[in-house]
Amino acid sequence: MAELMRAVGYRKNLPISDPSSLLDLELPVPEPGDHDLVVRVRAVSVNPVDVKVRASSDPHGEPKVLGYDAAGIVERTGAAVTLFKPGDEVWYAGSIARPGTNAELHLVDERIAGPKPASLDFAQAAALPLTALTSWEALFDRLRLTSQSTGTLLVLGAAGGVGSILVQLARRLTDLEIIGTASRPESRRWVLERGAHRVVNHHDDLAEALPDGVDYVFTPHSAGMIETFATIVRPFGAVVAIDEPPNLDLLPLKSKSIAWHWELMFTRSLYDPTSTAQHEILRQVAELVDKDVLHTTLTRRIDGITAANLREAHAAVEAGATVGKIVLAGF
Structure with missing residues (x-):
């Protein structure tokens, strides 16, 4: 038996x-x-x-x-x-x-x-393990960032499982400015403690909250966000996504030559x-x-x-x- x-x-x-x-x-x-x-x-x-x-x-x-x-x-x-x-x-x-x-x-x-x-x-x-692998691959394999990389990274859902380690990796292994999104006071504190330079409320208009734009975006929440990304990501910037929203139209990103990367661990x-x-x-x-x-x-x-x-x-x-x-x- x-x-x-x-x-x-x-x-x-x-x-x-x-x-x-x-x-x-x-x-x-x-x-x-x-x-x-x-x-x-x-x-x-x-x-x-x-x-x-x-x-x-x-x-x-x-x-x-x-x-x-x-x-x-x-x-x-x-x-x-x-x-x-x-x-x-x-x-x-x-x-x-x-x-x-x-x-x-x-x-x-x-x-x-x-x-x-x-x-x-x-x-x-x-x-x-899963979140660290996802974050490492997103930052260093998909976005091809290095210890010398500069610019600004926006991390959506920065208090979540992936965001919590991705913020740490980006802060400690690159020279990027890290902006996280979070809304509740405990989430905002958590994100800042992980190493984000600042936090914006994901319920706010990100185009208004980030008037100077960003170079990179990490997103676990892409549905309904493509027009926003087209507005806030600087020309020749890049987005890396881990979700799978149906019927995603990326064409608004083309005029700025914004790259779109998928990350699946x-x-x-x-x-x-x-x-x-x-x-x-x-x-x-x-x-x-x-x-x-x-x-x-x-x-x-x-x-x-x-x-x-x-x-x-x-x-x-x-x-x-x-x-x-x-x-x-x-x-």
């Missing part, structure tokens, strides 16, 4: 208020492929992608496990693994094409995992599975954390990776008013 493990998943798309929207499950312990780590998961965080997949991907009655952030301990390794050994502490964001991290034991390709920062506990670490694991780029990014981020250059974005810890606790976390993320990250620790 196959060895079983605890996990949390779903069998059909239901509103998060429905007790069956996420379920406590017992599933077979997975067997590693050649480059896989078998990780005993100690903590996970909840991202908007968890909510999106739960709402849009119908498993037709089969159990589907979500979760795209984890910190844990390597228990076993595949035959070809060279980067880690059993007992190593790791953190990672996984692949959208594989079962998720909301399970006691989880398979992840060694090439998209990194060594966990020694200075963080598992919960503090689990807040960061899962592109590498989907289309370039042999790349170790995300392993290297996570290693560099861990070093910056251990040097006290970057800080965890955990703002709420829930003890127990259970269906009830994950439903509570999903509901909070769906509401769209979270600051930083929600993390669940321990089975």
Whole structure:
């Protein structure tokens, strides 16, 4: 009989208020492929992608496990693994094409995992991988910024999960002026504490709030914003987006030759599975954390990776008013 493990998943798309929207499950312990780590998961965080997949991907009655952030301990390794050994502490964001991290034991390709920062506990670490990878790729791969880059970067949703680490990375690893958007007093304080030079209210008219314009924009909220970007972004500037609004018309950006970039953290694991780029990014981020250059974005810890606790976390993320990250620790 196959060895079983605890996990949390779903069998059909239901509103998060429905007790069956996420379920406590017992599933077979997975067997590693050649480059896989078998990780005993100690903590996970909840991202908007968890909510999106739960709402849009119908498993037709089969159990589907979500979760795209984890910190844990390597228990076993595949035959070809060279980067880690059993007992190593790791953190990672996984692949959208594989079962998720909301399970006691989880398979992840060694090439998209990194060594966990020694200075963080598992919960503090689990807040960061997906958002740090997204932010790093957006800034340094998509926008191609460097330590010498100057100008002004506008970060929409700067108090959110990605914004909270992107502001830190941009402030500490570039020479840009960082402007974040936030509305509530606690959100504004959070963004300034992360390193933004100033904060503007995203409910205000950004063209009026930013009369001198900006060179770069990071956006998780692009619907209805293209005309605004066309107004506030300076000629030859650039926008990087992580959302997917339907029927997006980018033509207003053309007259200023404004570049538009998409950032999807899962592109590498989907289309370039042999790349170790995300392993290297996570290693560099861990070093910056251990040097006290970057800080965890955990703002709420829930003890127990259970269906009830994950439903509570999903509901909070769906509401769209979270600051930083929600993390669940321990089975």
